[in-house]
Amino acid sequence: RQPFRPNDTVEIEGDQGKVIRLTSRATILLSFDGNHIRIPNSTVYKARIVNLATEN
Numbered sequence: 001r002q003p004f005r006p007n008d009t010v011e012i013e014g015d016q017g018k019v020i021r022l023t024s025r026a027t028i029l030l031s032f033d034g035n036h037i038r039i040p041n042s043t044v045y046k047a048r049i050v051n052l053a054t055e056n
């Protein structure tokens with residue numbers, strides 16, 4: 001089960017942003033100020049993840 005999907009807004013290890021891409025090596029977020037944040041999946045697997053997406 002995935003804790004998040006593309007287009008969800010998440011916080012991972014203190015970095016917040018919209019998930020724009022999931023690859024076999026990293027999760028890429030687009031931060032609120034427009035920067036791309038690449039988080040290695042080895043970090044994501046161990047991290048506390050907060051999914052800020054709201055249900056419609």
